[in-house]
C-alpha cells in the first residue's frame with residue numbers, strides 16, 4: 001500500500017493497478033467542477049499501456065462532447081490512427097503521450113474534489129507529488145527536466161488554463177489571442193507574434209473558455225456564444241465561440257499588468273516628452289475634464305490611469321467600467337462595473353445606468369473607463385454640473401474625431417437635441433483631449449494634447465498644445481520623432497493659477513519651446 005500525497009488519497013498498487021479510495025468517503029463531483037475541474041481527456045482507462053510508450057502512436061483519443069460539459073454522459077471516441085497527436089505547448093509527442101497517461105492515472109486514482117479545501121499552491125504541490133509517484137511507479141523513463149515539464153503541464157491542465165499558463169506567467173506579454181485550438185498569438189513590445197502553443201483539440205479550448213467564464217458565474221455555449229469575463233489576476237477576457245466564431249472558439253486576453261505604468265514610465269518609453277508629461281500633470285491636477293482618445297490597445301486605459309494619479313487624496317472618485325481595469329492610488333474611490341444580461345435576458349446593468357446612478361453618490365470626479373454609448377450624454381451633463389475633473393476614454397483616431405464620436409453617441413442615444421446644442425454641450429464640458437496611438441513600429445505614443453476652446457458658429461474649436469511629429473525611422477524600423485509644443489497659450493492658465501500650478505505650467509511650456 002502506498003500513500004499518495006498528504007491528505008488526498010490512499011491508493012492500492014496491487015498488480016500495478018492504481019485504485020482510488022476516498023479518504024473519508026465523501027467525494028463531491030460538484031465541488032470538483034467548481035474548484036479544480038480537470039480537463040476532460042478523459043478515458044477512465046489509461047489509453048496507452050506503459051510498455052507501449054515507445055511504439056508508434058496508434059491511440060484512441062477521447063473527445064469530449066459538449067453534452068459532457070453540461071453534465072451529460074456521452075463521450076465519443078475519435079480514432080487518430082496515423083494522425084499525429086497535436087502538440088501541446090512545448091511538449092513533444094512522446095512527452096504528450098506520457099502526460100496523457102499520467103493524467104489518466106491521476107484522474108482515476110485521485111478524487112480531486114478532496115483538494116477543493118486546499119490553497120491553490122498546496123493543490124499544485126499535492127498534484128506534483130502524486131504525478132511524480134505515478135511516473136516512478138509506472139516506470140516511465142524521463143529525465144528530471146522532462147519529468148518537471150510533464151508535471152507542470154498536468155498541473156496547468158488541472159488547475160489553470162492549460163497551455164495558456166506559461167503565457168499568462170510571462171510579464172512581457174500584453175495580450176494573448178487564441179484563434180481556435182491551433183493558433184495562439186501574443187503581443188509583446190507592441191508586436192504580434194504567433195506562438196507554438198496549441199490546444200489538443202477544440203474541446204480542450206472550449207473547456208478552458210468554459211472554466212474562465214464559469215469562474216465569474218457565466219457560461220458560453222451555442223445559446224450565448226459571447227462572453228466577457230475576468231481572470232483571477234484581473235486580466236480582461238473576451239470569449240466568442242462557435243457558431244459565431246467560424247474557425248473555433250476565439251479567446252482574447254488583455255493581460256493585467258501588475259505594475260501599472262506611470263507617466264514616468266511613459267517618459268522612459270519615449271511615449272511622451274517630460275515637458276508634455278508635466279503639462280498633463282497640470283491638466284490632471286487642476287480638475288479639467290479630460291477625454292482620452294485612441295485606437296484599440298493604444299494605451300488609453302493606461303493613460304487614464306496615469307492621469308488619475310494627480311487627483312488629490314481628499315477627492316471622492318467614482319469609476320464606471322465594463323471590466324474593472326483602473327487601479328487608482330486615491331484612497332477614496334468607489335469602483336463600479338457593468339453587468340451583462342443573464343441567460344434569460346434579465347438583469348443587465350449598462351454603463352448608462354452606472355453613470356446615472358453615480359451622480360447620486362456625491363462624486364467629485366467621475367471616471368468612465370470607456371464611453372461607447374448613450375452614457376456619453378450623462379457624462380457630459382455631469383461634467384457640466386460641477387463634477388469637474390471627470391474623465392473618460394473613447395475609441396477615435398484623432399482628437400477631433402473623438403469629439404465627433406461623442407456627438408454621434410448622443411445622437412444615436414435618441415436624445416432629440418439640435419446639433420448645435422449638442423456641440424455646445426460638448427464644447428463646454430470637455431476641456432482637453434489627449435490622443436494615444438500605437439504606431440506602426442509597435443510603440444505607443446501620446447500624439448496630441450489638444451484643448452477644446454469653445455464654438456465658432458456651428459463648429460467646436462480646438463487647439464493643439466502638443467503634437468508628436470514623426471521625423472523618420474532608424475535602421476531597426478523604429479519611428480523617430482519629437483513631441484513639439486505648438487507655443488499656444490492654454491486657456492486653462494487661470495485655472496492652473498487657481499490650483500497653484502501656474503508656475504509648473506509656465507516652466508513646462510517654456511522648456512518645450514526651446
Ligand SMILES: Nc1ncnc2c1ncn2[C@@H]1O[C@H](COP(=O)(O)OP(=O)(O)OP(=O)(O)O)[C@@H](O)[C@H]1O
Nearest residue numbers: 174257266269271295296297298299300301302444
Ligand atoms: N506607452 C506605453 N508603452 C508601452 N506599453 C504600453 C503603453 N501604454 C500602454 N501600454 C501597454 O499596452 C497594453 C494596452 O494598453 P491599454 O489597456 O491601456 O490600451 P487601451 O487603449 O485601453 O486598449 P483597449 O482599446 O483594448 O481598451 C497594456 O498592456 C499596457 O501595459
Ligand SMILES: [Mg+2]
Nearest residue numbers: 300301302370
Ligand atoms: Mg482600455
